[in-house]
Structures are given as structure tokens and as C-alpha cells.
Amino acid sequence: MHAAVVDDFRTPPAYREVTLPEPQEGQVPVDVVAAALHPRVRSQADGSHYTSTDALPLVPGVDGVGRDPEGVLRYFVLPGTAWGSMAERTLVDPARSAPLPDGVDPVVVAAAMNPAMSSWLALTRRVERTAGARVLVLGATGSAGRLAVQVAKRLGAAHVTAAGRNREELERLPALGADAVIALSDEPDAVRAGLAAAGRDLDVVLDYVWGGTTATALRAVVPARREDDRLLTWVQIGSVGGLESPIPSAALRAMNLRLVGSGQGSVAPSDVVAELPAIATEITTGGYDVRARAVPLRDVRAAWTASTDDRLVLVP
Ligand SMILES: NC(=O)c1ccc[n+]([C@@H]2O[C@H](COP(=O)([O-])OP(=O)(O)OC[C@H]3O[C@@H](n4cnc5c(N)ncnc54)[C@H](OP(=O)(O)O)[C@@H]3O)[C@@H](O)[C@H]2O)c1
CATH class of the missing domain: 3.90.180.10 (Medium-chain alcohol dehydrogenases, catalytic domain)
Structure with missing residues (x-):
């Protein structure tokens, strides 16, 4: 054979x-x-x-x-x-x-x-509650990110923001359930403003990007939180933007951030x-x-x- x-x-x-x-x-x-x-x-x-x-x-x-x-x-x-x-x-x-x-x-x-499983397992096994949650998909334009938008809605998320750098792909995501989009290829100030607006009441981040993008997103989200003690579960799933990320230390002190991963090893x-x-x-x-x-x-x-x-x- x-x-x-x-x-x-x-x-x-x-x-x-x-x-x-x-x-x-x-x-x-x-x-x-x-x-x-x-x-x-x-x-x-x-x-x-x-x-x-x-x-x-x-x-x-x-x-x-x-x-x-x-x-x-x-x-x-x-x-x-x-x-x-x-x-x-x-x-x-x-x-x-x-x-x-x-x-x-x-x-x-x-x-x-495989790409559907990435968000399904994160949202059913690594997050306390998806029904009614406000979710950000960071890196929403690839196979897994596109499915994550759809899976989050299917599992009852109240609001899904899709962030990605490919504008053409991003524009297709509202038809698949995204309530808002953030173009990561926009000017840095616009990206930060979009992430801050999404971050005010966010409950879950499904992060396919990591690297500098995650650090930028956290820097935007921390000062924007409406309630600092509201739990935000940030699920590390992929690393298309870098295997390592310079996470700001304040993010873990200034808000109720729970940083977890979802993948082979972290899900039984x-x-x-x-x-x-x-x-x-x-x-x-x-x-x-x-x-x-x-x-x-x-x-x-x-x-x-x-x-x-x-x-x-x-x-x-
Ligand atoms: N943990 C798990 O269970 C699990 C399961 C499946 C996948 N994953 C991981 O999830 C990631 C995505 O997988 P996939 O199947 O969706 O791959 P994919 O279909 O190849 O999509 C990757 C996407 O990432 C985008 N991208 C690349 N660099 C980027 C950056 N710096 N910022 C924003 N977007 C960027 C690319 O879009 P453009 O180049 O067009 O911008 C591309 O659409 C991979 O790291 C994969 O290993 C994890």
C-alpha cells in the first residue's frame, strides 16, 4: 500500500x-x-x-x-x-x-x-459558560477562526466579535454570525479602539493568533473593562502570530483574567x-x-x- x-x-x-x-x-x-x-x-x-x-x-x-x-x-x-x-x-x-x-x-x-473541535472543546470544556457570553475570536479569518464564530453562536453566545487581518475574509463573517468585526490590518489606533470597545464587557476570548497581537489586545482591554472583577477567560488555541507573547503583567492584576489553553494535553x-x-x-x-x-x-x-x-x- x-x-x-x-x-x-x-x-x-x-x-x-x-x-x-x-x-x-x-x-x-x-x-x-x-x-x-x-x-x-x-x-x-x-x-x-x-x-x-x-x-x-x-x-x-x-x-x-x-x-x-x-x-x-x-x-x-x-x-x-x-x-x-x-x-x-x-x-x-x-x-x-x-x-x-x-x-x-x-x-x-x-x-x-479539527478546526471546529478547537472552538467546540474550548467553549464546552475550558470556559465556565458559553450561553449568553460575549466572545471575541482573535484570528477569525482562518478555517478554525471562521468556524469558531459559527460554533460560538451555535452554543448560545450572546455577542461575537470577529478580529482578523484579512479584510476580504472578515467582511464575510457577519453573514456567518459575527455581530461586530475588527480589522487587525487597520491603523494601530483604530485596532486598539476596536479591541477596547469589544473588551468592555467581554467574557471569553478564543485566541488563534498569540504573539504581539495578544499583548496588544490585552493592553487595550485592561483599561476598558466596565467591571474589573468580571471574569474574562482568555483561551490560547493557536499561534499563527507567534509562539510567544509578551503578556503585560498588569493584565493579570488589574482585572479578573483567567488565562487557559485548549488543545492536545490541556483537554483530557x-x-x-x-x-x-x-x-x-x-x-x-x-x-x-x-x-x-x-x-x-x-x-x-x-x-x-x-x-x-x-x-x-x-x-x-
Ligand atoms: N488547539 C487546538 O485544538 C487547535 C485546533 C485547530 C487549530 N489550531 C491552531 O489554530 C491556528 C489556526 O488554525 P487554522 O486551521 O484556522 O489555520 P488556517 O486555516 O491556515 O488559518 C490561519 C489563518 O491565520 C491568519 N493569520 C496568519 N497570521 C496572522 C496574524 N499575525 N494575525 C492575524 N491572522 C493571522 C491567516 O490569515 P491571513 O494570512 O489571510 O491574514 C489564516 O487565515 C493554528 O495555529 C492551529 O495550529 C489549534
Whole structure:
């Protein structure tokens, strides 16, 4: 059988012949139907993810849609170690999967589950209450941020502000549920004013950007709070703007700020598994705006370097 294989962290994966390892206890072989190229997969394949080890070669892919030995179509998550989902077959723990209804588009499910999960888990597992909350999505123009706007509304958020630097994408977000937008590409004074206005009564931030943007946002929000002791839960989810952020110390003293993360490690695997069926149902029935494009697995190397806003999904 064939798979995408990373032999060197500096080079995109190659499509080549491999042998599926023997299943370990609790694993079943699954025919992969679709596996998406998420940022998480890129960081697995270049060795930069915080869970990465130096072990090579590896087959990339942290999740996917596949058909199990009983013929059931399932969405599955993988630990992100040596054998991933970008292969004709992979090994899945059925307990870390959710069956999918007949007739769903596996490419859309593979594309949307990982980015949708980022906000779903944050809002259901890392935040005290989403219903009625005022939410800021920082970095709202990517796959995960766009879905975060929709998921927050779906989970009952009273008001969602979407902040992003791509103006064209930002303008599409009110139609997906955003009540207000902030263009991070505007002049710094305008950005600060927008963040301060949003920050007055904010309850939750879903932060996909981090880096200097987060520090700027906190500097704008702290003096703007209407009630300093109102809880603001700031959830660190992504880091497209930088892996580190110079958080102002006053932010933690001058307001009731709770800084938490949401991701592999901070959300218990049992909690992820518990939410999978609900997220799969959402994706397949919720009418979410998902931009997905199928690419043959054999073209994995070209897919790696393609420039596109669509979430590419490798199809064996
Ligand atoms: N913790 C989790 O559970 C979890 C799950 C999924 C994803 N993530 C993380 O979330 C982040 C986004 O993932 P994704 O799937 O949405 O990726 P994506 O579809 O590639 O989107 C990334 C977006 O970030 C924008 N961007 C890049 N640099 C920016 C900056 N400095 N300021 C503002 N926006 C910037 C880009 O927009 P423009 O270039 O057009 O401005 C792009 O639209 C990644 O860091 C990913 O690893 C975390």
C-alpha cells in the first residue's frame, strides 16, 4: 500500500510504498477515505509541534475519515505519532472515533472536524459558560477562526466579535454570525479602539493568533473593562502570530483574567472523545461554511506547497 512519508523534517512528505504495522491491542485497521492537511499536521511533519519527537520516518495525519472492518464510516483521531492518516490504511482505536451517518461528504468532515473541535472543546470544556457570553475570536479569518464564530453562536453566545487581518475574509463573517468585526490590518489606533470597545464587557476570548497581537489586545482591554472583577477567560488555541507573547503583567492584576489553553494535553482525551459525536453531528447537519478541496494522496508533495485558502484533504 501507499502513504505519505516524512523522511526529513525539512522536506515535504513523499508518496511511496510502505507496509502497515501490525495492529496493537485495541487498534483496528481502517481504510482511509479522507485525511486533511491541517496546520497541526504541518507542525507534526516538520517536527515543530510541542508533542513531536525526533523519530523518523513518519506518516503524517492526526485525524481522518475511514471505513472500519465492519464497513462503518468513522471520523477518527490519532495520537499524531509515527503512523498517521495520510495513507491508504491506518490503525485506529475505535474508542477515539465516532460513526458518521450515511451520505455525509467525508472530505467536508475531514476538513472541518479539527478546526471546529478547537472552538467546540474550548467553549464546552475550558470556559465556565458559553450561553449568553460575549466572545471575541482573535484570528477569525482562518478555517478554525471562521468556524469558531459559527460554533460560538451555535452554543448560545450572546455577542461575537470577529478580529482578523484579512479584510476580504472578515467582511464575510457577519453573514456567518459575527455581530461586530475588527480589522487587525487597520491603523494601530483604530485596532486598539476596536479591541477596547469589544473588551468592555467581554467574557471569553478564543485566541488563534498569540504573539504581539495578544499583548496588544490585552493592553487595550485592561483599561476598558466596565467591571474589573468580571471574569474574562482568555483561551490560547493557536499561534499563527507567534509562539510567544509578551503578556503585560498588569493584565493579570488589574482585572479578573483567567488565562487557559485548549488543545492536545490541556483537554483530557476522554473529554475529546466524549465530544466527538456531537461535533460530528454539528459538522454533518449544522450547515457550517466549510471550504474543503480534495487532492489525490499521490499528489501530497504538491499539496504541501500549494497556496490556497481551502483546507486541502488528501484522498487515497
Ligand atoms: N488547539 C487546538 O485544538 C487547535 C485546533 C485547530 C487549530 N489550531 C491552531 O489554530 C491556528 C489556526 O488554525 P487554522 O486551521 O484556522 O489555520 P488556517 O486555516 O491556515 O488559518 C490561519 C489563518 O491565520 C491568519 N493569520 C496568519 N497570521 C496572522 C496574524 N499575525 N494575525 C492575524 N491572522 C493571522 C491567516 O490569515 P491571513 O494570512 O489571510 O491574514 C489564516 O487565515 C493554528 O495555529 C492551529 O495550529 C489549534
